[in-house]
Amino acid sequence: MAASHTLNLHSTPKAVREAARQGLLTGPTSGLASGYVQVNLVILPEAEAAGFMRFCQANPKPCPLLAVSEPGARTCEAMASDLDIARDVPAYRIYRNGVASQTVADVADEWRDDLVTFALGCSFTFEHALIQAGLSIRHIDQGRNVPMYQTTVPLTPAGGFQGNLVVSMRPFSAADAIRAIQITTRYPQVHGAPVHLGHPGLIGISELHSPDYGDSVSVKDDEIPVFWACGVTPQQVLIDSGVSFAITHSPGHMLVTDIPDSTLALF
Template sequence: MISVNPSEARAVRQRARDGSLTGPTAGLATGFVQVNLVVLPEAQANGFLRFCQANPKPCPLIAVSEPGQRTCELLGNDLDIARDVPAYHVYRHGELSGTAGDVSDLWRDDLVTFALGCSFSFEHALMQNGVAVRHIDESRNVPMFKTSIPLQAAGGFSGHMVVSMRPFPAAQAIRAIQITTRFPLAHGAPVHFGDPALIGIRDLMNPDYGDSVSIYSNETPVFWACGVTPQQVLMDAGVPFAITHSPGHMLVTDIPESQVTLL
């Protein structure tokens, strides 16, 4: 087993906190779990919890805070949910109202934080096994797309899945599927591969979130459920207030990836 040093994860959080890290977190603090964030008033939190339980593929629950808490021992020491993400999205009445590097001035005593698994957590395992990850190689944010894949309605929330895409030659695509199946708390195995039109995606060069990446003629696009799904769902539901991570800008935790991997 490869040893990991928690100070690497804390260093990433500190850079986000002091504003020196503003970009995506893919490839940072390798070996540690990264999480998507959804922060909602307690009035909507129980419904969203039921939605996550009904849709574990795009919304794999790792932790839920008590109302008002900005810390979470399960996720890490010296952790501030309101300051340790490189970029946050703020939603009001179902609309994206702004992006911020610090949301401590917006924090309220009734806010509940949901930490959801992220596919960035399995990318270290892919690279360890010789499977190159294109957006990391090209220093880009992972491309993410809205799809026609329906979600299970629950708790007053519904909609369609958002997916992340990584292209691979056939042999590496098979290996990527094998590896990521071992990470159910990081979205697990892909939900689709091959023709993007079959899941409602028109143009792989124009992602709805993130950046486009190179796709070569011998490669197959592979699609994983994505933690940006809740952001689209929150907008569709018109929630009065919510805070999330900005797509690709995750909270890096102290949890070693080995703790969320199936043997």
């Protein structure tokens, strides 16, 4: 990740966004700007926005909706006052006719007046709380992107969108897994408690060391793989639903907002 010597847990959200906007930050955002909410982005034409809104409402675990922009707006005051949605993410994916056709550094040239941005909660947010509690996050420790997997768990079809759940995985000892469940339950707007722990085959994951997105991480013999609903789920849904045009963040490359993590905690 470029500029990693200056961007870390203590970086400000604005510094992370500016580094992405200038092309200095091109890697994953996990572990950056501790204490601030990171979000997944789904950007769709207005004609499909109402349908996607219904899909999020029907599937709040993988698609916890935090903010929605006005059509054509590249700003969203609910996330940050100086935001440029088209340039402040380290990497974007562009979808055409259900195919992820490009990964690009910004989408200013692709922007249209009818595009609506959906900001969805991201598990990178609750990682800060896990670290504060003394838990070790393997992909951060190993300098990798979080491993993410397609599952056989079906979502509720709605608004013309359908597909299966995508999950992220973090390995923990049994005691730490219990603590991680307790902590993440406090954050339902960023996926909340895990959806599965233990045998990955029970949710259709055949090979733990070959994630569909992100990077593989080591899992020790005395550790349990713990799986959370993942904000990459809508990206797979866009493919499965064959949308004509859409933009998202590239998996693991989130938008860092000015929203404090503490505002999302239930207790």
